[in-house]
Structure formats: C-alpha cells, structure tokens
Amino acid sequence: xxxxxxxxxxYFIRSVRSRIFYILTTALLTYIITQHYKEELLVKIIILxxxxxxxxxxxxxxxxxxxxxxxYKFDNIQMKLPHDKKLSIIYEKDEWVLLEEMIHLADHYxxxxxxLIENQSEQSHTILENIPNSxxxxxxxxxxxxxxxxxxxxxxxxLDCSILENVKTFKVFDENLVTSFKEAILADKxxxxxxxxxxxxxxYFDVAITPIHNKDKKVTxxxxxxxNVTELKLTEKMRVxxxxxxxxxxxxxxxxxxxxxxxxxxxxxxxxxxxxxxLLKIDRNADRLQDLFDNLLKLxxxxxxxxxxxxxxxxxxxxxxxxxxxxxxxxxxxxxFIFKIEIETILGDEMLLEQLFTNLIDNAVxxxxxxxxxxxxxxxYDLQNDYCIQISDNGPGMQQEELTRIFxxxxxxxxxxxxxxxxxxLGLSIAKHIVNKHQGxxxxxxxxxxxxxxxxxxxx
Ligand code: ADP
Numbered sequence: 113x114x115x116x117x118x119x120x121x122x123y124f125i126r127s128v129r130s131r132i133f134y135i136l137t138t139a140l141l142t143y144i145i146t147q148h149y150k151e152e153l154l155v156k157i158i159i160l161x162x163x164x165x166x167x168x169x170x171x172x173x174x175x176x177x178x179x180x181x182x183x184y185k186f187d188n189i190q191m192k193l194p195h196d197k198k199l200s201i202i203y204e205k206d207e208w209v210l211l212e213e214m215i216h217l218a219d220h221y222x223x224x225x226x227x228l229i230e231n232q233s234e235q236s237h238t239i240l241e242n243i244p245n246s247x248x249x250x251x252x253x254x255x256x257x258x259x260x261x262x263x264x265x266x267x268x269x270x271l272d273c274s275i276l277e278n279v280k281t282f283k284v285f286d287e288n289l290v291t292s293f294k295e296a297i298l299a300d301k302x303x304x305x306x307x308x309x310x311x312x313x314x315x316y317f318d319v320a321i322t323p324i325h326n327k328d329k330k331v332t333x334x335x336x337x338x339x340n341v342t343e344l345k346l347t348e349k350m351r352v353x354x355x356x357x358x359x360x361x362x363x364x365x366x367x368x369x370x371x372x373x374x375x376x377x378x379x380x381x382x383x384x385x386x387x388x389x390x391l392l393k394i395d396r397n398a399d400r401l402q403d404l405f406d407n408l409l410k411l412x413x414x415x416x417x418x419x420x421x422x423x424x425x426x427x428x429x430x431x432x433x434x435x436x437x438x439x440x441x442x443x444x445x446x447x448x449f450i451f452k453i454e455i456e457t458i459l460g461d462e463m464l465l466e467q468l469f470t471n472l473i474d475n476a477v478x479x480x481x482x483x484x485x486x487x488x489x490x491x492x493y494d495l496q497n498d499y500c501i502q503i504s505d506n507g508p509g510m511q512q513e514e515l516t517r518i519f520x521x522x523x524x525x526x527x528x529x530x531x532x533x534x535x536x537x538l539g540l541s542i543a544k545h546i547v548n549k550h551q552g553x554x555x556x557x558x559x560x561x562x563x564x565x566x567x568x569x570x571x572x
Pocket of ligand 1 (some may be wrong): 161383389475476479505507508510518524525526535536537538539540541565
C-alpha cells in the first residue's frame, strides 16, 4: 500500500513548519510585549492578539496568492468544459475538495478525449485503407509521415522497411514531383498533375497535392492522392492508334482512287462527255472522304490528348498566319479581315488554338453568300479572369434553334445556304473540344441574313 500511495512527507513537514512558525512568532511577541508593558495585562493581550492576527493575515495572504492563480486557471478550464461537466460554485468549496474534483474531472475528460482520438484515428485508418487510391501525407521537412497500404505497395515496396517511418520524398518520387510537393507547401496551393508516368511502376497516375493546415491556418504539410489511370491511358492510346491506323489505311486507297480519277480526266479526248461529270464527282467525293477522316483523326487526338503544350502565343502573329492561309485557300474570293486586338498574348496550346480559329474563320468564308465580299471581324480583349476572342462574319447567319445543335458531332444545318457546301459536321465539334481542353467556353450568336459571332473565353 505504501508503494502505491506514498505518504506526502514534504507536505507534512511544510505544515508542521508553518505551525512551529506560528508558535515561535507568538512566543517571541509575548516575550517582547512582557518586556515593554510590565503592569497592564489588558494592553498586553490586545497587542499580542493584534500581532498574531497581523502575522496570520500576512502569512495567509502569501499562501493565497498562488492559489488565486490556480483558481483563475480552474475558471479557464471550466469555460472549455461541456456544460454538464462544470464544477458547481467554484469559490464556495474547500480548496482541497475543489482540487480533487477538478483533477478527477480532468482525468475523466482526458480519458474521454483519448478514446475519441483513438476512435477517430481508427476511423481515418479504415477510410484511408478503403480508398482505392494511393494516399500519402508529407510533412514540412519532406518526410512521408503517413500513408495507406496502396501507397506502400506501389511506391515503397522496394525500400528498406526499417526506414519506412520517416522516408524522404526524394527516395520515392522523381525531382519534378518532389518540387511540386514543395511548391504546394511553400505557396499554400493545390496542385493537380494529369497522367504522370512513373517509370519504376510503369504506370500512369493523376496526382492531386493539397496543403494541410493546422488550426492556426499554417501549412504543416501536404496530402498527395494518386489515382491510377494506366488502363484509361492504354485504352485511349488504343483508340487513337485505331483511328490513326484506319485513317492512314483509308488514305492510301483514297489517294489512288483520286489519282486514277484525275488521270482519266487528263485523257479528255478519250473520255466521253457523259463520263466527265462522273469523274468530277469521284474526285469531289474522294476529297470529302479524305476531309472526313482527317477531321475524325483530329477529333480523336484532341479528345485523348492528356496534356496541352501550353505557351504564350502572340495573338497578332497567330491571326496573321490564319489570314494568310485562308486567303491562300480561297484565292480569288473577296475576303477582308478587320482586327481589333487589345491583348498581346494568350496562353494555350498553339497548334490547337490555330486549329480552333481556322475552323471558325474557314466556316465564315465557306458559308458566305455567293458573290458577296466576306468581312471577318476579329476582336480580342481582356476580361477579369479570361481572354475573350470574338470572331464575327457578315454571312447568312443561322436560325436560333440551330445554335444549340451546331457543336454536336456530324450536325450540319440543312438549308439553302448550306445546300452545295461540303463539310463533315465536325469542324465546330473540334472547336468545342479544343476550348474545353483549355477549360474555356465557346458561345455563338447569330441573326439570319446578318451574320454570326462566335465568342471564345480562355482562362488566364
Ligand atoms: P461543317 O462546316 O463541316 O459542316 P461545322 O461543325 O464546322 O461542320 O459546322 C456545323 C454547321 O454550322 C454547318 O453545317 C453550318 O451550317 C453551320 N455554320 C457554322 N459556321 C457558320 C457560319 N459562320 N455561318 C453560317 N453557318 C455556319
């Protein structure tokens, strides 16, 4: 018993010391008073009592000052406790009872909190383990602090198990990914990387890195989530390869059909007049087929393209190039470009953006009314978060009900204005895909017989 609850000797000695101090003080006072006031007993008693009271008062005051701090702390703890756990009337209790109650309460509360923390950690563990992605938490010093078994299997299996506790990120990831983690922590921003290839694993992952904050909103580390997209990547690659192969395989016989058709046309005198229009039709349809496969291939490549080749593009240079190409394609047509360029550069994939604006401007010329001068106005200006590019023409325009459908694959407006104009119905679908890839927006306004205006917004 003495082992489990040792007797608090030092408190006992302190208490005895305090009492001896009182006895000695009283004796000393009695001696001094007896020396000074020899005859008057009443005066002696009064002065002795006053002396003892003063000493008791000062002594108690010094003992109570630290207890006052303790009470103040109790009060603070009380405020943080749930209502039903509060001690009743704190200042009316005996100090030892109060201390005991408070310690008992704190003990009870700490055990409850421990249970809660253990339960929560168990829950988090279950959640982490059951998410099919690989998850890792990295601290400020680039140590992998915590991870689920998917992460361990994928990224740590070839590392020495004894050092797994605090494995450094540079041992697991390549330099670029380590830099991304650092950037997320230092700049306090989320970073997303699509289709990142990990050579050791021979797999592709979409990686999302999110900074982790403490309660003071300070970044203490980062959370990395790795979503395996290897299968998706391979399927998409197969699809692109398939379309590319089909297009290529079809292009060869198509070129030879076109070549033989043109050869026959060249033998003018040997070909009868009835056959000549048929040869022309063969030539035109071969062109159409080639156009269709080219567009299908483009659409498929854009759809599957994982990462854009982003760069700053000079707006003026881009549109000058497109103007030059369009004028070369439609030699002899009256085409006027009116530029109002308020932004110097835009951010995007140059090849795709050239394709996007070429498709829109090509349509403006293609669908223009016969014999009419084509006027294409290109306005570019800066909105708060987006670059805005407007391409307007003075062409035949479209009915309002057509506008919702023209971005669909293979959709072509049926009408007099498009009757003899060749097309696959894929141009605007390609345009929309390119804009979506840039996380932008494309919209159209049109008035029959007045013209059409496409507005493209691309984020800064
Ligand atoms: P395509 O031109 O190959 O038919 P698009 O997807 O480029 O396919 O266009 C879809 C339809 O939208 C076209 O059939 C055409 O009728 C209409 N269109 C597109 N641009 C214009 C324009 N600038 N003016 C009038 N009609 C247009």
